[in-house]
Amino acid sequence: MSGKDHPRTPTPAGTGRRLPLLMALACGVSVANVYFPQALIPLVARDFGIAPATAAVLATVTQLGYAVGLFLLVPLGDRLPRRPLITGLLAVTSAALLAAGLAPAFGPLLAAGTVVGMATVVPQLLLPMAAGLVGPDRRGSVIGTLQAGLIGGILLARAFGGVLGEHLGWRTPYLVAAALTALLAVVLVVSLPATAPAVQDRYPTLLVDTLRMLRDERQLRRSVFFQVTVFGGFSAAWTALALLITGPRYDMGTQAVGLLALIGAGSMFCAPAAGRWVDRFGADRVNLWCVLAALAAAAVLTTGLLGGAAGLVGLAVGLLLLDVAVQCGQVANQARVFALRPEARSRLNTGYMTCAFLGGSAGSWLGAHAFAALGWGAVCGLVAIAACLASAGYPAGRPRRPGERAGQPQPTSTAR
Template sequence: MPIDMPRSGAAAPGRRMILLLALSCGVGVANIYFPQAISPLVAADLNVSPDTAATVVTAAQFGYAAGIFLLVPLGDRLMHRKLIVTLLSIAGLGSLVAGLATTLPVLVAASVLIGAATVVPQIIIPMTAGLVPEQRRGAVTGTLLSGLIGGILLARTFGGGLGQWLGWRAPYLVAAAVVILLAVILAFAVPTTTPSSRERYPALIGTALRLMRTEPDLRRSCLYQALIFAGFTAAWTSLALLITGPYHLGASAVGLIALVGAASMFSTPIAGRLVDRHGPNPVNLVCMVGVIAAAALLTLGGLGGPAGLVGVTVGMLLLDVAMQSGQVANQARIFALRPEVRSRLNTAYMTCAFLGGSIGSWLGIRAYSALGWGGVCLLVAVLAVLALARSLFAGRARAVVAPEPAPQADAATR
């Protein structure tokens, strides 16, 4: 059977199943993003500085990167249904522990556990890519990523609004209940699939590292997303400090900005169709320019007042659209490389992306402490320029090494 055909003879998922899986991606990933809106509330309740409380966000992202590297390769070795349900259950229990934490170290440790178990979207996406025809892969990936984006952005609205109303523990406790309910639903809904590999666990991990060495397009996609996602997390982690500091607004205001940004979830299916039509490289290029434009708009936040808030909101929306659309292009590129090792390709890619995001979160806090909001905007722009320079260099290199068309034989030699 061709590798791109659905495994175990399972029917290609229909629209309802794709939408359920997209919703699962959003709910699953939300656990590591809503803390960005409530870190000032954590700081006030646990009597620590806002900078220190922001380590909860960084810890969740480092846990996510570790989970991607250590757990996502199991998507090629184990049945997807059991793996997804187990990880969601662990994430739900971790959220319960976080919601009951009375000290910052316990909250940080729980955040690492939550992050590690919240890798379910990175198992769902390559699984679904293997269940749909190649000509639909970009569009389906875009739909799944729109659910992922909705979770990322609405999580901040959920966390900020509920945290402002009932305290910072409430989002964790509600998340625990929702994630465990989702685990029960997916225990019956996820299609039965056959593992694509019988390799032992150490070999699975080793394959992800070897793929980084042998696949130039994978390395390129990893670099693009690590740089762009670093700027994205730097901006979002610092935004709570800007809104609750100079603007003197509550955590719910961060949630409202995120609610506007949630409109970016509608851009990823469009990006997927553009990738199917034109390939990933042009989409990547436009997205990098979009991030630079977003950084320029975000500098308006330094003006204060309504004009500053409008600039920040529009800039964050553009940043979200550019980052997530670039993600569609990058994942379409890597999923086309080696279909039999999609989970491990995604492991390498997402590990790099979230290591970049974790470092970006840390750099964003440092930039804000040293240079204010303008320093964060500069950081976002510099990271995007680095990605753009690499993309343009790769384009020139491909043009140089492209083989020239063979000369036409003249009539005398025909």
């Protein structure tokens, strides 16, 4: 660790509890830009005269761009004042969304989508910022609040994209998102507190530190493994869902994908509770519950093969379970990560989220190709395999308690 690290600035006076709510809203609005294109895949394919599996590359490159942006840009949160960094990235995102909405061909759309993904890393700058503004006893709760905003953005984005796209064309969601993102940048300029950089290291050193932390911090690697596997299954299911719903088995529009996403948005209310569970029981136990929920989701999602009303109900319940598993697991994982090294939270989050979205990108690619080759049943199998792999990351011994680090002596008292 560099000798140039210095303590993070104390909590700004007067931020109270409203600032985390505003930050949660900002997380939701910005992260939606990565996810609403998933509901537009059939419309993009029809407009450009390409196969749906080819159009699904739009979702993949957007997530890959997000992974690249996480690795290259989020470490700057430890080196630069976060407020101008966050608002500058929102301005770039708005311009890229505008370019995507005006794209004359599929190639330029892919290029603009990649830039959107790269610049839409604002939530991963806001999360470590929020974690540094509260004490350890409230960290899980505040992370849960921001995670609820993320969940709302992820799931409502599909409804936003599906409904607007169905009625006004696939370009409209991009243009509306460009305006909303620009407005968000203005609001955050005047609302976010000023924070001092945590380190003075040069940019290449920050990137090397991120890789070094992935090598040295076992708890970081455990969080990465949990999220890569479960989030990969999540991305596979949601990418293939639009192809299933608009295909011959259901023959419905992208609006139906958006409505299913609205049902799944119920999981956003679980994230603050998950934060409290992490504060009380520890991240390991919450991760185990999430793995079990993902396995249950894989089983329930197979009812989508029935078609009709019964299939739609099964899809809604299964997706809700899967959403709860991914989002509550995210709260547990990030609470574990942010407790490791306070002066390096942005770099720790960089390593964690970069790997998570590489897993999500792989899941999107696998989901689209599994559906094209073998159908929805194969996609459900992918979700089940991902959950089984995630279970391998659960510790064999006693689950770690909140705030307990690896190698820390265990309490000898058996009192409850």
